[in-house]
Amino acid sequence: MKIRADMVKRALSKRHHEDFFLTEVKTGPTHYGADLHILDAIAIRKSWANPCVTGYEIKVDRSDFSRDEKWMAYLQYCHQFAFVCPTGLIQPEELPEEVGLVYYKPETGSLVTKRKPVYRRVTIPSNVLMYIIMSRLDNERHPFFSSKREWIEAYMQDKDERKKLGYNFGIKVTDEILYLREQLKSLSGKAEDLQLLNEVRGILREYGIWLDSWNKSWKDELRKALSNGWDPRIENQLLILLKQAENLKELLKVASA
Known part of the structure; x- marks a missing residue:
């Protein structure tokens, strides 16, 4: 199994979960x-x-460790310093006594301290601290609470506000649903009325009455048909016959002249 540096860093982050890592x-x-x-x-x-x-x-x-000549400079930037490597890659006697050694176990992903580093009273250079502040720290984000009690009070207040908001939202949604149902019911009624109108129009056409926008006299025709109580088609046929009779009469006059 090839061991990568990120695997070791992950194990270190778990070890220092209570520290700033x-x-x-x-x-x-x-x-x-x-x-x-x-x-x-x-x-x-x-x-x-x-x-x-x-x-x-x-x-x-191993070769990376053997040719590394710069690590001694790291001591001035920390109170404790240690190497971390796969088990057995580096031996304690290869390091100065104040330098610690931690072994990484790939089969479990855990760390074992082979030798604890010595604590040295050094003053951490301001450059390192400034780098951490400017480059590696995030701005504090909401919520900003000075105590746990303040957090609980804010939580309870928000909880009541969320409850009120949810209640008002529920009422609003209910009203909207009722309104839409009424609209749907109204549209359904209009559709039924339109269907009924088409049926009436069809029946009137059977009796020679055209219920259309271009026929301005349909009301008079309907009233006349209802008052007479007879089929308007008979009247129409009579009018046609009378017209034809007048035409025939004129033709006879011309023929006898």
């Missing part, structure tokens, strides 16, 4: 050039009375 920490701005160093990881104990910054150098390859 960072990876790839620069000792200053990038333009420092050769004087710039990058620690693989640091863990800052959250204690004002007993502050402790622990630096880590991670090695997953």
